[in-house]
Amino acid sequence: RLFSPGRFLVLCLLLLGTQQRSGVGQTEYMWFSSSAPIPTYVLGANDQETVSYFPELSGCELAENITYLGRRGLYSGTSGLQIAYLSGTESQDEPAPAYSFSAKDVAELKTSLLSTPNFKGVDILLTSPWPRDVGTFANSAGEIDTKKCGSKLVSDVAASLKPRYHFAALEKAYYERLPYRNHTVLQETPQHVSRFIALADVGNTSKKKYLYAFSIVPMSLMDPAELVKQPQDVTENPYRKSRKEAQKTKAPLCAEEEPACQFFFDLNKHQGKKRPSHEKERGNSQPKQAKKPPQPTGPCWFCLASPEVEKHLVVSIGTHCYLALAKGGLLPDHVLILPIGHYQSVVDLSSEVVEEVTKYKSALKEFFRSKGKRYVLFERNYRSQHLQLQVIPVPLDHCTSEDIKESFIAQAQEQQIELLEIPEHSDITQVAQPGTPYFYVELDTGEKLFHRIRGRFPLHFGREVLASEALLALPQRADWRRCAAERAEEAAQAHAFRRDFQPFDFALRA
Numbered sequence: 001r002l003f004s005p006g007r008f009l010v011l012c013l014l015l016l017g018t019q020q021r022s023g024v025g026q027t028e029y030m031w032f033s034s035s036a037p038i039p040t041y042v043l044g045a046n047d048q049e050t051v052s053y054f055p056e057l058s059g060c061e062l063a064e065n066i067t068y069l070g071r072r073g074l075y076s077g078t079s080g081l082q083i084a085y086l087s088g089t090e091s092q093d094e095p096a097p098a099y100s101f102s103a104k105d106v107a108e109l110k111t112s113l114l115s116t117p118n119f120k121g122v123d124i125l126l127t128s129p130w131p132r133d134v135g136t137f138a139n140s141a142g143e144i145d146t147k148k149c150g151s152k153l154v155s156d157v158a159a160s161l162k163p164r165y166h167f168a169a170l171e172k173a174y175y176e177r178l179p180y181r182n183h184t185v186l187q188e189t190p191q192h193v194s195r196f197i198a199l200a201d202v203g204n205t206s207k208k209k210y211l212y213a214f215s216i217v218p219m220s221l222m223d224p225a226e227l228v229k230q231p232q233d234v235t236e237n238p239y240r241k242s243r244k245e246a247q248k249t250k251a252p253l254c255a256e257e258e259p260a261c262q263f264f265f266d267l268n269k270h271q272g273k274k275r276p277s278h279e280k281e282r283g284n285s286q287p288k289q290a291k292k293p294p295q296p297t298g299p300c301w302f303c304l305a306s307p308e309v310e311k312h313l314v315v316s317i318g319t320h321c322y323l324a325l326a327k328g329g330l331l332p333d334h335v336l337i338l339p340i341g342h343y344q345s346v347v348d349l350s351s352e353v354v355e356e357v358t359k360y361k362s363a364l365k366e367f368f369r370s371k372g373k374r375y376v377l378f379e380r381n382y383r384s385q386h387l388q389l390q391v392i393p394v395p396l397d398h399c400t401s402e403d404i405k406e407s408f409i410a411q412a413q414e415q416q417i418e419l420l421e422i423p424e425h426s427d428i429t430q431v432a433q434p435g436t437p438y439f440y441v442e443l444d445t446g447e448k449l450f451h452r453i454r455g456r457f458p459l460h461f462g463r464e465v466l467a468s469e470a471l472l473a474l475p476q477r478a479d480w481r482r483c484a485a486e487r488a489e490e491a492a493q494a495h496a497f498r499r500d501f502q503p504f505d506f507a508l509r510a
Ligand SMILES: [Zn+2]
Pocket: 296, 300, 301, 302, 303, 341, 342, 343, 385, 386
């Protein structure tokens, strides 16, 4: 009676109580009206009609071997298998009706689990509704539109609890999503993947799959390396996107609350501890106070600590500077040297930052030379708030350094821009006045061309010259706005860059 077909959209896991170490086994599946042959666990009501079948909201035994888990919580099997669950549908009301959960239930469930030491995730998550947006970055969920159906609170729970398996059933459809990551590649240590599986209603006439039998070893018993193995078909996390969007709306506020300095000083502290001898060399009487970089007045895309930074593009982090792939780069290895703190131009940098810029330049020179390329670097200190040194590699056999300089000078002349070669070994700071706009190009040989901007200056000049027929011949990529790539593609390019650059990256050896 209780389990008449289609009546309950619940998922039952077999053998939880009696399982061996290897976990849930495949078992013959049967229904009984008053008892079950094996321990069976169910979620609660999804509508007012069925509330009466669950005498106690917090969980109870419904019949022999049939346990209602309760509104929310964590069930730990004797094997160590951990199953988190949330009963009912999402409700905006507080208190929520008996067949629903609210934001408060979700917050309490998350807090109780996330506060356990070394929390890595749960083995299984059971919810009635699908999580909203679960189909993002994934295979199609058929007729179910995952952007519209499902619960946002369930997405939030799944994102936080990182279940290895998440089951839901309320859409009465079978869907097995490709596994997704719980970490951001290269920026976080690898974690286990999650799998979302939706099952149809029990005994449905269209014979859609409603039972899923599988064997699982509790994560607490697994070898850590085995646990974090990434399958071939793994995708990005479908819930991270919506989190980022949520952050974006808050961004201007956050940016005003001193974003960069915390990160900056933490970094220095760390560095100081690591190199006590270095510290001694510098300050003889009093330890020199780290100079606080200027603060941005609004949101900044390049202050490393700001929420606007696209962290998946970052490929190396030093003490004062970092490297990031250019968004919509001219080439996949078009990279930027950026100060971690908010400096407007090379002229404004303090000596230790300049020192590290120089180190990055020589590391990049070696790196690109090993690939048969030379880099061309340029800076446009004009209508730009945060220093960006654009570094673009050009094949050595493609053109000489004379060719490159000539192209720049010729194309500058066409636009009435006076680009002058400045003597080797002379520094930009000797030619440029602090506070005045300029543009300069530098080759990896140290040769430099300089232009002091007096009126208007074409914003994409450097890139356009490099993209022109005379140099890289990539006119279709001259405009970065037309070179937008998918986030996954950007992340893959950053991954490749970081991997290849590793032997040259002094920041990793520090
Ligand atoms: Zn900045």
